[in-house]
Amino acid sequence: MTTAKIRRSAIQEAIRDAAIREFARNGLAGTSTQAIAKSAGISKAQLHYYITSKEDLYQDVLGYIVSHWRELFSLSSSLEDPAEAITNYIRRKVEHALEHPDVSRFFANEMARGAPEMSAHWAPLSASVEDANRTIRGWIDAGKIAPVDPLLFQINMWAVTQHYAEYEAQVRMLMGAPDGQPMDADRIAAEATTLFLRRCGMDEKGNRI
Amino acid sequence: MTTAKIRRSAIQEAIRDAAIREFARNGLAGTSTQAIAKSAGISKAQLHYYITSKEDLYQDVLGYIVSHWRELFSLSSSLEDPAEAITNYIRRKVEHALEHPDVSRFFANEMARGAPEMSAHWAPLSASVEDANRTIRGWIDAGKIAPVDPLLFQINMWAVTQHYAEYEAQVRMLMGAPDGQPMDADRIAAEATTLFLRRCGMDEKGNRI
Amino acid sequence: MTTAKIRRSAIQEAIRDAAIREFARNGLAGTSTQAIAKSAGISKAQLHYYITSKEDLYQDVLGYIVSHWRELFSLSSSLEDPAEAITNYIRRKVEHALEHPDVSRFFANEMARGAPEMSAHWAPLSASVEDANRTIRGWIDAGKIAPVDPLLFQINMWAVTQHYAEYEAQVRMLMGAPDGQPMDADRIAAEATTLFLRRCGMDEKGNRI
Amino acid sequence: MTTAKIRRSAIQEAIRDAAIREFARNGLAGTSTQAIAKSAGISKAQLHYYITSKEDLYQDVLGYIVSHWRELFSLSSSLEDPAEAITNYIRRKVEHALEHPDVSRFFANEMARGAPEMSAHWAPLSASVEDANRTIRGWIDAGKIAPVDPLLFQINMWAVTQHYAEYEAQVRMLMGAPDGQPMDADRIAAEATTLFLRRCGMDEKGNRI
DNA sequence: GATGAATGAGGGTTCATTCAT
DNA sequence: TATGAATGAACCCTCATTCAT
Numbered sequence: 001m002t003t004a005k006i007r008r009s010a011i012q013e014a015i016r017d018a019a020i021r022e023f024a025r026n027g028l029a030g031t032s033t034q035a036i037a038k039s040a041g042i043s044k045a046q047l048h049y050y051i052t053s054k055e056d057l058y059q060d061v062l063g064y065i066v067s068h069w070r071e072l073f074s075l076s077s078s079l080e081d082p083a084e085a086i087t088n089y090i091r092r093k094v095e096h097a098l099e100h101p102d103v104s105r106f107f108a109n110e111m112a113r114g115a116p117e118m119s120a121h122w123a124p125l126s127a128s129v130e131d132a133n134r135t136i137r138g139w140i141d142a143g144k145i146a147p148v149d150p151l152l153f154q155i156n157m158w159a160v161t162q163h164y165a166e167y168e169a170q171v172r173m174l175m176g177a178p179d180g181q182p183m184d185a186d187r188i189a190a191e192a193t194t195l196f197l198r199r200c201g202m203d204e205k206g207n208r209i
Numbered sequence: 210m211t212t213a214k215i216r217r218s219a220i221q222e223a224i225r226d227a228a229i230r231e232f233a234r235n236g237l238a239g240t241s242t243q244a245i246a247k248s249a250g251i252s253k254a255q256l257h258y259y260i261t262s263k264e265d266l267y268q269d270v271l272g273y274i275v276s277h278w279r280e281l282f283s284l285s286s287s288l289e290d291p292a293e294a295i296t297n298y299i300r301r302k303v304e305h306a307l308e309h310p311d312v313s314r315f316f317a318n319e320m321a322r323g324a325p326e327m328s329a330h331w332a333p334l335s336a337s338v339e340d341a342n343r344t345i346r347g348w349i350d351a352g353k354i355a356p357v358d359p360l361l362f363q364i365n366m367w368a369v370t371q372h373y374a375e376y377e378a379q380v381r382m383l384m385g386a387p388d389g390q391p392m393d394a395d396r397i398a399a400e401a402t403t404l405f406l407r408r409c410g411m412d413e414k415g416n417r418i
Numbered sequence: 419m420t421t422a423k424i425r426r427s428a429i430q431e432a433i434r435d436a437a438i439r440e441f442a443r444n445g446l447a448g449t450s451t452q453a454i455a456k457s458a459g460i461s462k463a464q465l466h467y468y469i470t471s472k473e474d475l476y477q478d479v480l481g482y483i484v485s486h487w488r489e490l491f492s493l494s495s496s497l498e499d500p501a502e503a504i505t506n507y508i509r510r511k512v513e514h515a516l517e518h519p520d521v522s523r524f525f526a527n528e529m530a531r532g533a534p535e536m537s538a539h540w541a542p543l544s545a546s547v548e549d550a551n552r553t554i555r556g557w558i559d560a561g562k563i564a565p566v567d568p569l570l571f572q573i574n575m576w577a578v579t580q581h582y583a584e585y586e587a588q589v590r591m592l593m594g595a596p597d598g599q600p601m602d603a604d605r606i607a608a609e610a611t612t613l614f615l616r617r618c619g620m621d622e623k624g625n626r627i
Numbered sequence: 628m629t630t631a632k633i634r635r636s637a638i639q640e641a642i643r644d645a646a647i648r649e650f651a652r653n654g655l656a657g658t659s660t661q662a663i664a665k666s667a668g669i670s671k672a673q674l675h676y677y678i679t680s681k682e683d684l685y686q687d688v689l690g691y692i693v694s695h696w697r698e699l700f701s702l703s704s705s706l707e708d709p710a711e712a713i714t715n716y717i718r719r720k721v722e723h724a725l726e727h728p729d730v731s732r733f734f735a736n737e738m739a740r741g742a743p744e745m746s747a748h749w750a751p752l753s754a755s756v757e758d759a760n761r762t763i764r765g766w767i768d769a770g771k772i773a774p775v776d777p778l779l780f781q782i783n784m785w786a787v788t789q790h791y792a793e794y795e796a797q798v799r800m801l802m803g804a805p806d807g808q809p810m811d812a813d814r815i816a817a818e819a820t821t822l823f824l825r826r827c828g829m830d831e832k833g834n835r836i
Numbered sequence: 837g838a839t840g841a842a843t844g845a846g847g848g849t850t851c852a853t854t855c856a857t
Numbered sequence: 858t859a860t861g862a863a864t865g866a867a868c869c870c871t872c873a874t875t876c877a878t
Binding site: 008 | 860862
């Protein structure tokens with residue numbers, strides 16, 4: 001790769017990060033290209049040289065997030081036993097939420113608007129969920145876990161883990177975590193893991209109760 | 210009340226509803242007073258006759274929501290046993306989320322922005338949570354429920370119930386619920402209730418397992 | 419006069435005073451009817467009940483001022499000797515400027531705009547000046563005063579005396595007069611009187627030098 | 628200087644001139660950015676590309692005027708004898724007033740409003756006046772001129788010369804000077820010079836009387 | 837008389853985007 | 858590539874005025 005190309009992709013990455021940050025806070029309509037440019041450390045005119053339009057940038061970022069999430073968060077892709085699968089999933093989700101809260105907030109914002117730009121992304125996302133549904137039903141049928149509503153079980157895991165990104169301000173206040181310091185990921189992951197394992201009729205080791 | 214006063218308060222209510230709706234979708238910066246006025250069925254100039262500024266309207270709505278929530282969602286105010294308290298709480302939260310999703314979305318948006326306008330409201334909210342903390346600890350100490358992290362237990366209940374408002378678009382898609390019709394509140398409340406009762410070591414009837 | 423009529427004229431006077439005050443500070447375009455109403459202690463709607471339009475109110479006030487000035491400041495109307503006439507004129511002008519600076523400022527503002535509303539008032543004002551011209555020329559012809567440019571002599575007297583109203587802020591600063599207290603009218607009138615008497619070749623007693 | 632920079636400074640100059648013109652006529656509140664833009668021959672959006680805000684533009688112009696005046700009008704900087712100093716000062720002031728009346732009107736308007744934006748400029752202005760005070764006192768002490776109130780003498784010179792800018796409309800009418808043509812600067816300067824020299828006990832040649 | 841309500845026009849300012857350099 | 862300049866549309870809000878009560 002030439003230095004020019006490296007520079008180009010560095011700028012594009014800076015733009016994407018800045019866009020996530022700004023869109024996460026103020027939404028599509030509430031974010032100015034000026035703000036994105038500033039956050040990316042470039043001029044507004046330069047930004048518009050790299051992007052087609054604000055809407056387009058938003059779409060690109062949304063696609064980027066959704067596709068990355070597919071790789072990151074897959075319940076079924078693991079061949080582990082249910083307890084391990086759930087424990088690992090929650091761990092990964094909580095860590096991602098605490099380390100990249102703006103990504104979660106960006107997505108939550110899109111959902112809150114009624115997901116007008118999601119149409120292209122529903123299909124793969126749906127497939128992932130259906131995949132996991134099958135895995136969970138398999139666990140139930142094999143008597144490995146207590147019966148659960150597979151879809152709602154997934155949605156609720158998602159809800160709990162996302163929450164710590166989206167409501168970071170409130171959670172920090174209630175947990176007494178100062179703004180600069182990281183939140184207690186272990187404590188959060190532990191309680192969440194127990195919550196969903198118990199739902200499956202298991203203790204923290206994965207033993208049936 | 211005179212007809213003039215009735216009319217006035219009807220307009221004010223329409224404005225508040227419209228503001229919640231629009232702010233929930235596009236945030237403070239992304240919402241135009243034009244959009245609020247249209248949604249409230251009045252002219253922009255008329256809207257500005259009733260409000261001081263967009264920021265002020267936003268603050269008013271936020272205060273209105275927070276104070277109403279304090280009345281609606283109190284775990285500790287009930288003298289019921291844990292199972293009943295939790296079941297009722299979740300029922301109330303889920304129903305509110307499904308019936309007034311915009312209210313939840315408005316709040317979530319404020320959180321996602323880092324809660325810049327919440328300062329005045331943290332104290333009472335904190336007090337409510339601390340109240341519930343004491344109640345839960347009481348249950349644990351009395352051996353009525355299994356030990357839980359009282360704060361995170363609350364946060365997680367909040368996370369799960371709020372989610373069905375904030376991610377309505379996604380949930381509808383996954384549950385196959387068409388846009389016009391109401392979602393299946395019973396199914397959602399049932400799975401959520403079971404989730405949190407199991408965490409407490411109880412079955413749906415409230416019996417210890 | 420009935421109480422209703424008394425009340426009415428009291429309000430009209432309050433409006434005129436408020437209008438002078440506000441127009442003097444911010445001009446015709448820069449003054450809102452809201453500001454005038456507030457300054458007069460009435461509501462904006464009530465103000466518009468008493469006036470035809472903002473422009474009309476401005477015109478009325480201008481006419482009021484010009485006609486009052488004709489009565490107040492007439493050099494020729496007195497049968498006094500030159501020194502007395504000049505001394506009295508300056509005394510009257512300075513006192514008016516210091517006691518009613520807003521009236522002077524209102525007029526100065528109209529002049530600064532190119533006097534677009536003055537057309538109706540030039541004629542009488544011109545007549546007054548021409549009158550005084552004749553008086554001054556009479557004094558010169560009778561050898562009572564040294565020759566002066568009668569018109570510019572008048573204009574300069576006007577300039578000096580008006581100045582202490584229009585530039586009150588600057589004059590106070592330079593003279594070290596605090597905002598609340600009255601300015602030193604004697605000192606100002608004395609220096610101004612000497613200035614114009616010397617121009618006429620007279621000392622303060624009116625004796626030729 | 629590149630053509631771009633020349634173009635830029637030409638626009639900035641056009642804006643400043645337009646601002647002086649418009650503010651002089653209608654004050655800060657009464658002047659629209661639309662009007663300034665039109666007067667400068669650019670679009671409103673373009674104007675706002677060059678300025679920070681209307682208030683800022685006003686402040687800039689005020690600072691520009693005050694600093695230029697300090698250079699232009701200094702009584703004390705000359706080593707001339709009193710008669711020459713006064714004659715030259717009045718000549719310069721009258722010429723400036725007749726050639727750039729809007730500058731004087733801008734300043735007068737600021738004074739009439741109570742000089743709310745002047746705070747930063749009082750100190751240098753005060754110093755200039757104090758300087759001149761000392762010069763005048765020196766003349767008196769040396770017996771070169773008759774005793775005068777040094778401060779009021781200065782203020783009155785200022786008043787008379789400014790007047791021909793601020794009251795141009797009235798002066799033109801009284802002097803019978805048509806709108807397009809220049810006013811008779813010689814006549815005005817002559818009468819004003821005589822006025823203040825006589826006050827000092829001197830004839831037009833500077834000889835004591 | 838007095839007042840709350842209403843409005844079309846216009847206020848200052850920012851916006852996303854384009855273009856010339 | 859990068860940037861200063863430019864713009865038409867839209868932003869929030871205030872205005873003078875009218876009207877119903």
